[in-house]
Amino acid sequence: MKQEFKVISKIIKNNKRVLDIGCGDGTLMEYLKKNQNNDVRGLEPEKNLVQECIAKGLSVIEGDAEKELIQFPKKSFDYVVLSQTLQAFLNPEEVLNQLLRIGKQTIISIPNFGYWKIRLHLLFKGTMPVTKNIPYDWYNTPNLHMCTIQDFVNFCDKKNIQIDQSMCLTNERISEITVTNMRYKNIFSQLGVFLIK
Amino acid sequence: MNSDIKNIKKIVINQTLELDCGKKIKDFPIAYETYGTLNKNKNNAILTFHALTGDQFVTNINPITKREGWWSFAVGPGKAIDTNKYYVICANVLGGCMGSFGPNQINSETNKMFGTTFPVITIKDIVKAQSYLLDYLGIKKLLAVAGGSMGGMQVLQFTSLYPDRAHCAIPIACTASHSAQNIALNELGRQAIMADPNWNDENLSPDKGLAVARMAAHITYLSKQGLQEKFGRKLQDKGSLKFSFAADFQIESYLRYQGASFVDRFDANSYLYITRAMDYFDLEKQFNGNLSLAFKNTKSKFCIISFSSDWLYPTSENKEVVIALNACGANVGFVEISSDKGHDSFLLNVPSFLKTLSEFLNSAYDEIKNETRI
Numbered sequence: 242m243k244q245e246f247k248v249i250s251k252i253i254k255n256n257k258r259v260l261d262i263g264c265g266d267g268t269l270m271e272y273l274k275k276n277q278n279n280d281v282r283g284l285e286p287e288k289n290l291v292q293e294c295i296a297k298g299l300s301v302i303e304g305d306a307e308k309e310l311i312q313f314p315k316k317s318f319d320y321v322v323l324s325q326t327l328q329a330f331l332n333p334e335e336v337l338n339q340l341l342r343i344g345k346q347t348i349i350s351i352p353n354f355g356y357w358k359i360r361l362h363l364l365f366k367g368t369m370p371v372t373k374n375i376p377y378d379w380y381n382t383p384n385l386h387m388c389t390i391q392d393f394v395n396f397c398d399k400k401n402i403q404i405d406q407s408m409c410l411t412n413e414r415i416s417e418i419t420v421t422n423m424r425y426k427n428i429f430s431q432l433g434v435f436l437i438k
Numbered sequence: 439m440n441s442d443i444k445n446i447k448k449i450v451i452n453q454t455l456e457l458d459c460g461k462k463i464k465d466f467p468i469a470y471e472t473y474g475t476l477n478k479n480k481n482n483a484i485l486t487f488h489a490l491t492g493d494q495f496v497t498n499i500n501p502i503t504k505r506e507g508w509w510s511f512a513v514g515p516g517k518a519i520d521t522n523k524y525y526v527i528c529a530n531v532l533g534g535c536m537g538s539f540g541p542n543q544i545n546s547e548t549n550k551m552f553g554t555t556f557p558v559i560t561i562k563d564i565v566k567a568q569s570y571l572l573d574y575l576g577i578k579k580l581l582a583v584a585g586g587s588m589g590g591m592q593v594l595q596f597t598s599l600y601p602d603r604a605h606c607a608i609p610i611a612c613t614a615s616h617s618a619q620n621i622a623l624n625e626l627g628r629q630a631i632m633a634d635p636n637w638n639d640e641n642l643s644p645d646k647g648l649a650v651a652r653m654a655a656h657i658t659y660l661s662k663q664g665l666q667e668k669f670g671r672k673l674q675d676k677g678s679l680k681f682s683f684a685a686d687f688q689i690e691s692y693l694r695y696q697g698a699s700f701v702d703r704f705d706a707n708s709y710l711y712i713t714r715a716m717d718y719f720d721l722e723k724q725f726n727g728n729l730s731l732a733f734k735n736t737k738s739k740f741c742i743i744s745f746s747s748d749w750l751y752p753t754s755e756n757k758e759v760v761i762a763l764n765a766c767g768a769n770v771g772f773v774e775i776s777s778d779k780g781h782d783s784f785l786l787n788v789p790s791f792l793k794t795l796s797e798f799l800n801s802a803y804d805e806i807k808n809e810t811r812i
Contacts, residue, residue: 288775292794292797295741295771295773295797295801296793296798296800297801300739300770302771312761312765317767
């Protein structure tokens with residue numbers, strides 16, 4: 242299981258209800274179900290992946306988060322997880338509002354556009370950055386709203402969203418983001434993981 | 439045909455069933471068939487529900503019609519619903535014409551066929567009658583309930599009536615409430631039957647009307663694309679148009695064949711009663727307009743399946759059920775299978791559908807295979 246999922250699963254307490262949005266092939270869901278006795282549900286737009294999940298006994302619904310989240314009642318999950326997809330929605334703000342409505346807490350991860358390699362790519366090459374984590378060209382990227390760790394924290398401040406935990410990942414290394422190391426982490430992290438409500 | 443029909447498995451329900459219409463029935467027969475073996479723990483039983491024109495003969499050669507069972511692609515040894523592993527049960531619905539209590543049975547009071555004196559039945563009545571069969575077979579909790587189309591409606595009604603009697607539920611290509619379009623199409627079929635001068639004459643059979651009903655219905659089971667690819671404008675005889683009303687086009691001759699062969703195996707009054715039961719089906723209304731209340735107590739794990747080209751019970755209607763289940767926190771998975779075979783996809787060889795069905799059941803069985811249901 243990838244490092245990011247390890248971070249997310251550590252945040253989630255045992256025996257809780259979890260909704261994994263964009264659950265992919267269900268790797269995280271399966272881990273949570275087997276190892277932490279979590280009651281997990283998933284939402285995934287790709288048919289093939291939904292079928293893969295159902296085959297594993299995971300309850301996954303085929304659907305698009307921008308249309309489907311409205312059906313889940315208020316605070317019906319202890320945790321709602323959104324891994325590296327916020328930037329791909331047409332209206333990320335609305336999706337985020339839905340996540341906060343459905344989940345008592347929300348875990349969200351974002352690829353950091355402030356990572357130094359990305360900054361240098363744009364500065365020196367003058368073309369849109371293509372990296373291992375963000376492997377798309379400008380004309381085929383699903384990522385419509387890239388942001389940096391700093392952007393996301395600023396956004397939460399502005400919208401009165403409480404950040405309970407913030408972690409970051411660099412080449413598989415996990416560390417915590419604090420007020421004092423924020424500027425540094427915004428340059429040297431590839432991924433930010435936040436627990437918000 | 440009549441001698442064979444006497445040999446089919448049948449139980450007489452000696453409890454009183456109060457029907458939705460208010461009438462009470464007692465000592466009525468339910469015909470059924472089983473496949474595979476019930477294991478020691480009694481935890482491998484699957485109740486399948488047939489659709490409008492199906493019957494209890496799910497797979498193998500139907501002993502009455504001498505044709506393949508309606509779900510032969512899905513049910514059998516080594517198939518998605520593997521009869522080497524599971525014990526598969528199917529009953530002929532109330533109102534049906536394959537041995538269960540229906541309009542073609544003799545009314546002992548008048549010594550005549552019930553015909554249209556048969557009480558109007560509902561999906562709820564149909565499901566309740568089958569619960570008596572489960573009692574008779576000694577099955578407390580099923581591994582699964584599964585069915586497509588009207589069979590799917592029965593799955594929904596079953597899980598609502600009996601929230602803890604099936605470990606998992608597989609409603610396929612169905613709806614929680616028959617739409618105006620569904621009712622309209624059924625009414626077309628009924629009017630075709632009733633317009634036949636032979637209808638309602640005890641000694642005659644309205645074959646032409648029933649055949650037209652079947653032809654119209656058959657079109658609704660296919661997709662436009664499927665029809666176009668299979669038939670297009672192909673002519674029956676390779677020559678040219680005949681400038682007559684004979685079956686010039688292959689699609690015409692196909693539909694005529696479908697209609698003609700249907701009347702040999704189906705009772706026109708059963709067609710009226712069962713389509714009526716479908717039209718009356720409105721699970722949402724049973725719970726005062728809140729469908730999620732229908733599943734409030736459900737313990738079943740749901741896997742809802744729809745087909746992309748099904749316009750009779752489209753994905754949107756299947757999704758209404760998903761939404762209702764999510765609203766009450768039930769355990770539900772949903773997938774729309776890509777297929778150009780229309781509503782009939784659930785009866786046909788659609789590999790990704792059969793794979794999903796098989797794997798979902800496998801994982802569900804793994805969850806409970808050590809539990810006993812005795």
